Amino acid sequence: AQKITQTQPGMFVQEKEAVTLDCTYDTSDPSYGLFWYKQPSSGEMIFLIYQGSYDQQNATEGRYSLNFQKARKSANLVISASQLGDSAMYFCAMRPYNFNKFYFGSGTKLNVKP
Amino acid sequence: DTGVSQDPRHKITKRGQNVTFRCDPISEHNRLYWYRQTLGQGPEFLTYFQNEAQLEKSRLLSDRFSAERPKGSFSTLEIQRTEQGDSAMYLCASSSGTAYNEQFFGPGTRLTVL
Numbered sequence: 001a002q003k004i005t006q007t008q009p010g011m012f013v014q015e016k017e018a019v020t021l022d023c024t025y026d027t028s029d030p031s032y033g034l035f036w037y038k039q040p041s042s043g044e045m046i047f048l049i050y051q052g053s054y055d056q057q058n059a060t061e062g063r064y065s066l067n068f069q070k071a072r073k074s075a076n077l078v079i080s081a082s083q084l085g086d087s088a089m090y091f092c093a094m095r096p097y098n099f100n101k102f103y104f105g106s107g108t109k110l111n112v113k114p
Numbered sequence: 115d116t117g118v119s120q121d122p123r124h125k126i127t128k129r130g131q132n133v134t135f136r137c138d139p140i141s142e143h144n145r146l147y148w149y150r151q152t153l154g155q156g157p158e159f160l161t162y163f164q165n166e167a168q169l170e171k172s173r174l175l176s177d178r179f180s181a182e183r184p185k186g187s188f189s190t191l192e193i194q195r196t197e198q199g200d201s202a203m204y205l206c207a208s209s210s211g212t213a214y215n216e217q218f219f220g221p222g223t224r225l226t227v228l
Contacts, residue, residue, distance in 0.1 A: 004156075035216055043203060045157070045219035091156050100170045101147065102217060104156030 002027050004092050006105035013082045014113050020067070021077040021108045023092030031097035034075040036066065039089040039107070048090075051075060082112045116140070118220035120206050126226045127196055134192045135223045139208030146189050147217060148181055149205040150174065157205055163189060196227045 003026040013019040025034065036048040051059045051066045059066045067076040075094075079086055092105045119138045127133050139146050144165050149157035160179070162170045165186040175181075178196075183189040193200055203224050207217035 037219075042221075043224075044221045045205065045207075047216045047218065050216055093156075100145075100162045100164075101159040101172075102157075104149075104158070106154070106156050 002029075002094065002096055002099065002103045004094055004103050004105035006092055006108050008108045009106075010109045010111070012111050012113060013079075015084060016081055018078060018080045019082055019110065021079070021090050021092075021110065023075045023077065023105060025073050025075060025092070025094045025103075027094060027096045029096035029098050033095045033097075034066070034068070035093040035095070035102070036064070036075075036077045037091045037093060037104075038086075039091060041088070045091070049077070079110075084112050084114060086110060087112045118206055118208050118218050120204075120220040120223050122223055123221060124224050124226075126228065128228050129198060130195055132192065132194045133196060133225065134190055135204055135206075135225075137189045137191070137206030137220060139188070139206070140210075140218055141187075143208035143210040143218070144186070145209045146183055147207045147209075148189070148191050149207065151203040151205055151222070152201075160191075160204075193225075196225075198227045201225055201227045 005024045032053045034051045038046045049061045049064045051068045063080045065078045089107045091107045093102045095102045121136045146163040148160040151157045163183040178194045181191045203222045205222045206220045209215045209217045
């Protein structure tokens with residue numbers, strides 16, 4: 001079975017501090033991609049970062065980095081230097097190589113406090 | 115460069131009516147996905163097209179739901195005899211190339227069934 005678990009329904013972080021959003025996954029496929037999306041209140045899903053299962057290094061994109069621990073099946077998103085505009089829902093997603101769809105977690109609502 | 119577009123953005127209908135949504139993917143993308151998202155949840159996969167071929171359908175897609183992508187470009191999602199439980203955000207996404215390419219999402223169509 002393919003499954004994504006995000007155990008933090010809501011998180012608060014002080015502006016300019018770093019925050020980690022947790023994501024664990026389960027798949028029997030040895031090849032897969034892991035993705036993080038941001039969904040502001042406007043509703044549109046915005047792609048943030050991607051990690052391949054065979055990538056040796058953790059992915060980074062600007063203030064976003066992905067802490068990939070393959071043995072633990074975790075793919076946590078780290079946002080450095082939080083900004084007020086980071087307040088949104090964040091979804092972790094997985095696409096196993098042999099499946100034609102993405103599996104999404106239930107999301108984490110991040111609130112950045114000034 | 116235009117992104118994924120969806121029409122309409124909002125639809126209010128009465129129970130029992132039929133509704134149709136349209137999705138225009140990014141022009142060079144051959145893969146197109148439909149998802150349903152209810153409040154507080156991540157997107158749930160409905161169906162997937164590669165070019166004009168519908169390759170996968172979720173069990174969530176009951177007989178009342180049908181999707182087409184007649185020329186491998188835009189796609190339509192029709193819901194017949196709508197029920198109140200169909201109220202949700204319907205998201206369309208497109209991607210290209212390998213299995214590891216991210217999906218680009220449209221703004222969604224919010225359906226309210228009265």
